[in-house]
Amino acid sequence: MLQNMKGAIFDLDGVIVDTAKYHYLAWAKLADELGFKFTEEHNERLKGVSRMRSLDILLEIGGLEFPEAEKVVMADNKNRLYVEYISRLDESELLPGVKAYLTGLRARGVGIALGSASKNAEFILNKLNITELFDAVVDGNKVALAKPDPEVFLIACRELQLLPEECIVFEDAEAGVQAGQAAGMKVVGIGSREVLKEADLVIPGLHVL
Incomplete structure (x- = not known):
């Protein structure tokens, strides 16, 4: 499956970098100001979801x-x-194996796109010093519909000038897996097999590829 792909489309949070912890801190502070507690368990419901829906x-x-x-x-x-939290990001916060895997894909001529609900995606890629590894960046500023709608992945596929069946999505959230499959793409789940059971392949991270 992975050997034959012409395009690879990556979610950002939880796949390239763990910014979920910073989202959690920011949402928890807002909840605290509103007078209730927002837990890490609650935060799981926000994975892969747009800002307003979150x-x-x-x-x-x-x-x-x-x-x-x-x-x-x-x-x-x-x-x-x-943004205040992520302004301190640097390359050291890339998840294990990310840069090596992206570099390897480029060497093979595979098109690489980002497909993320984040409106800060380009800012984060710049902070991580990996912007030049992506042929297309499709983020929350380019899409109207949140995952599990497939819009973000279909736009990314179009920007890579490929067909959906030629692309593979890399996702860490259930809504993202559903979005990738709704787009007609194979999906690699990054994380828990229990949560991502609908994915075509589940791995702990890009470092194993």
């Missing part, structure tokens, strides 16, 4: 409702805090 889930956990305009301000405040 906020809706957080407010649902807290049993709170706000007008749309206030929610936009909350999401912006959370993002400012998150």
Whole structure:
């Protein structure tokens, strides 16, 4: 499966770098300000989900409702805090095997794209010093629909000028696995076999490839 792919599309958080911890810290601070506790277990529900949908889930956990305009301000405040955290990122925070695997794919002539809900994807890639390894970056600024909708992967595939069946998606979230399969692509799950059981292949990280 991996030997024949012409395009590889990677999620960002949990596949390339672990920024989930910084998202969690920022969401937890917002929840604290709103008067309730947001746990790491709660945070699992936010994996691979857009910023506004994540906020809706957080407010649902807290049993709170706000007008749309206030929610936009909350999401912006959370993002400012998150950007403050990730501004300290550097290449040392790349997950094991990432740079070697991407470099190997480039040497084989495989097209490489990022397919992420993050609106800070390009900023993060620059911080990690790996922007030049990607032929296309499709992030939350380019898509209207969140995973499990396949939009992000279909756009990435189009930017690589490939067909869906020629691409493989690398994902760490259940919603991302579903999105990749809905796009007509094979999916490699990064992480737990129990959580990612729908993936075509599940591995602990890119370092094993």
